[in-house]
Amino acid sequence: MSYSLRIGAAALAVAGGVLAATGQAIAAAPSAAAPAGTTVDYRGFSVEVPAGWRVVDLERAPNTCVRFDHPTIYLGHPGDQTNCAGGAVGRAASLVVRPLDGRALAAAEGDPVSAEPGSARPADAALDPAGPAWRDGSFELAVEGAGVLVTAVHSGSDAAEVAGVLRTAELTSAARPAPRAQRAEGESTAAAVGPQPGTYRGKGFDACAAPSNSAMDAWLSSPYRAIGVYTSGSVRACGQGNLTADWVGRQVGKGWRLTPIHVGPQAPCTNFRTKFSSNPSTAKQQGVAEADTAVAAARRLGLPAGTAIYLDIEAYSRTSSCSAAVLSHTSGWTERLHQHGYLSGFYSSGASGVTDMNNHYGSRTYTLPDHIWGAWWNGNADTDFGSYLAAHKWADGQRIKQYAGEVTETHGGVRINIDRNFLDVKAGNPPKPSACTTARLDFATYPTLNQGATGAAVTAAQCLLRAAGHSTGEGDPSGTVDAGTIAAAKAFQTKVGLPANGTIDSHTWTALLSRGTTPQIQNGAQGEAVTRLQRALNAATMAKLDIDGIFGPATESAVKSYQSSRGLGVDGIVGPNTWKALQSGK
Numbered sequence: 001m002s003y004s005l006r007i008g009a010a011a012l013a014v015a016g017g018v019l020a021a022t023g024q025a026i027a028a029a030p031s032a033a034a035p036a037g038t039t040v041d042y043r044g045f046s047v048e049v050p051a052g053w054r055v056v057d058l059e060r061a062p063n064t065c066v067r068f069d070h071p072t073i074y075l076g077h078p079g080d081q082t083n084c085a086g087g088a089v090g091r092a093a094s095l096v097v098r099p100l101d102g103r104a105l106a107a108a109e110g111d112p113v114s115a116e117p118g119s120a121r122p123a124d125a126a127l128d129p130a131g132p133a134w135r136d137g138s139f140e141l142a143v144e145g146a147g148v149l150v151t152a153v154h155s156g157s158d159a160a161e162v163a164g165v166l167r168t169a170e171l172t173s174a175a176r177p178a179p180r181a182q183r184a185e186g187e188s189t190a191a192a193v194g195p196q197p198g199t200y201r202g203k204g205f206d207a208c209a210a211p212s213n214s215a216m217d218a219w220l221s222s223p224y225r226a227i228g229v230y231t232s233g234s235v236r237a238c239g240q241g242n243l244t245a246d247w248v249g250r251q252v253g254k255g256w257r258l259t260p261i262h263v264g265p266q267a268p269c270t271n272f273r274t275k276f277s278s279n280p281s282t283a284k285q286q287g288v289a290e291a292d293t294a295v296a297a298a299r300r301l302g303l304p305a306g307t308a309i310y311l312d313i314e315a316y317s318r319t320s321s322c323s324a325a326v327l328s329h330t331s332g333w334t335e336r337l338h339q340h341g342y343l344s345g346f347y348s349s350g351a352s353g354v355t356d357m358n359n360h361y362g363s364r365t366y367t368l369p370d371h372i373w374g375a376w377w378n379g380n381a382d383t384d385f386g387s388y389l390a391a392h393k394w395a396d397g398q399r400i401k402q403y404a405g406e407v408t409e410t411h412g413g414v415r416i417n418i419d420r421n422f423l424d425v426k427a428g429n430p431p432k433p434s435a436c437t438t439a440r441l442d443f444a445t446y447p448t449l450n451q452g453a454t455g456a457a458v459t460a461a462q463c464l465l466r467a468a469g470h471s472t473g474e475g476d477p478s479g480t481v482d483a484g485t486i487a488a489a490k491a492f493q494t495k496v497g498l499p500a501n502g503t504i505d506s507h508t509w510t511a512l513l514s515r516g517t518t519p520q521i522q523n524g525a526q527g528e529a530v531t532r533l534q535r536a537l538n539a540a541t542m543a544k545l546d547i548d549g550i551f552g553p554a555t556e557s558a559v560k561s562y563q564s565s566r567g568l569g570v571d572g573i574v575g576p577n578t579w580k581a582l583q584s585g586k
Contacts, residue, residue: 042148046171074095081239121167147176147178195307209238283329313352344430357393385399451481531547
């Protein structure tokens with residue numbers, strides 16, 4: 001295979017490891033840094049990449065690790081991924097362009113968007129990073145006009161950059177149309193997979209990228225029988241070209257135990273580009289969203305309910321505010337996983353996340369995970385965490401210890417860079433979700449609640465008050481407006497500037513339901529913020545919207561009506577002023 005680079009008006013052919021132009025040979029290994037204004041053409045699909053992006057030919061260098069921690073365009077199918085060093089977390093804007101075949105589609109993380117007929121680009125609306133096709137830090141585009149599948153990844157802050165690169169895409173004379181192939185069939189089916197990792201005591205390893213089938217087979221000669229796999233998360237640093245439902249089924253069928261890892265936004269006190277909020281309430285909501293993403297990925301890979309999914313929170317500074325954010329984020333993660341029927345796992349360093357979990361064991365404020373996976377590189381293959389985690393906590397088949405990191409081992413002739421783990425885990429069912437986790441919050445209208453009122457709306461109000469930091473009493477919500485509920489309502493009303501009368505009226509409902517992050521949203525937006533908006537509008541204006549999380553014409557009309565009635569600028573866009581009005585109960 002060869003591809004071409006174009007710098008300005010000069011085309012440079014890359015083949016045989018040489019980048020040549022105007023008679024001048026420039027050394028170019030299978031990886032080269034792109035000068036400014038570089039156009040890369042692969043199989044007739046061309047894009048302009050910014051200066052500094054690496055261009056990597058995977059067909060000439062199949063052993064290259066597909067890593068996204070530096071802006072790169074990768075061309076061709078990833079290889080066995082055994083050269084991926086551990087310890088990589090974080091993403092930068094990057095592309096992978098490979099043939100549109102069954103292998104590529106099997107590894108896709110969703111149904112790719114199609115380019116428009118005769119074009120290398122989709123409809124322009126599809127390139128909006130706020131759109132539904134941009135999921136879990138990536139976007140996939142099937143270009144049948146050139147027979148390629150394009151995967152774009154980003155860290156969130158550079159989503160616009162990678163979308164801009166895709167907007168430069170064109171078909172060239174080298175393009176050869178090829179329709180989408182069928183997804184590749186594997187040797188085994190995911191239907192045979194039980195909850196992971198199940199019951200297991202022994203050694204395991206984790207690697208940045210899932211190794212190939214042949215590499216996994218070779219490592220059956222190793223002392224390991226468990227592998228940690230990055231199944232989801234927008235901060236994954238390595239590509240997962242081998243990770244499919246068939247890969248999962250095949251490895252489990254050969255005796256491997258899997259520990260699925262989700263690496264999403266990191267603690268607010270770190271230097272990562274993608275972080276969750278330092279506000280505990282917002283951090284918790286973000287944990288819920290991360291759990292939804294993780295479960296969707298697990299289901300796609302055939303990992304059933306009962307599986308433990310491990311939230312990867314890298315080391316952070318244990319200030320009181322940062323620890324509170326981490327604990328709240330993990331609470332949202334855990335509660336949502338339980339609601340989906342999955343076990344909650346938590347990975348972090350012994351000195352940060354594990355210590356915080358240890359210090360809050362038995363907490364009534366936070367919902368803590370079912371499993372702890374801690375990093376303490378003391379070289380001892382056991383689950384003893386010393387002073388980081390007391391021996392009686394998470395002691396019933398609930399521990400994994402990463403006891404060595406970033407080491408390279410060879411088994412069966414295959415060399416892989418890994419972290420070493422020791423597991424002592426048991427299969428189990430998640431605890432029954434708390435009443436607030438499953439409480440109904442969606443109503444066409446929200447009734448005024450006075451002392452003695454009962455029913456689902458009361459339970460919803462009590463849960464919302466608790467989420468806002470105002471306890472309505474011990475245990476599950478009572479479902480009755482009692483003295484504790486009235487006291488909590490008065491405290492909340494005082495906080496947001498409403499009359500503190502304890503009556504949960506339309507103003508109090510509006511403020512409670514709209515709490516959370518305040519992103520600018522408008523027609524076409526989707527997600528949790530839209531859901532909160534729709535609930536709040538039903539409370540504030542009797543709009544009787546369908547609460548589906550989709551900002552459509554009806555929601556836009558209700559927003560305009562609300563803005564007009566509250567003396568706000570009427571544009572149908574929910575920005576800072578509209579959020580402020582909603583969250584103050586106007």
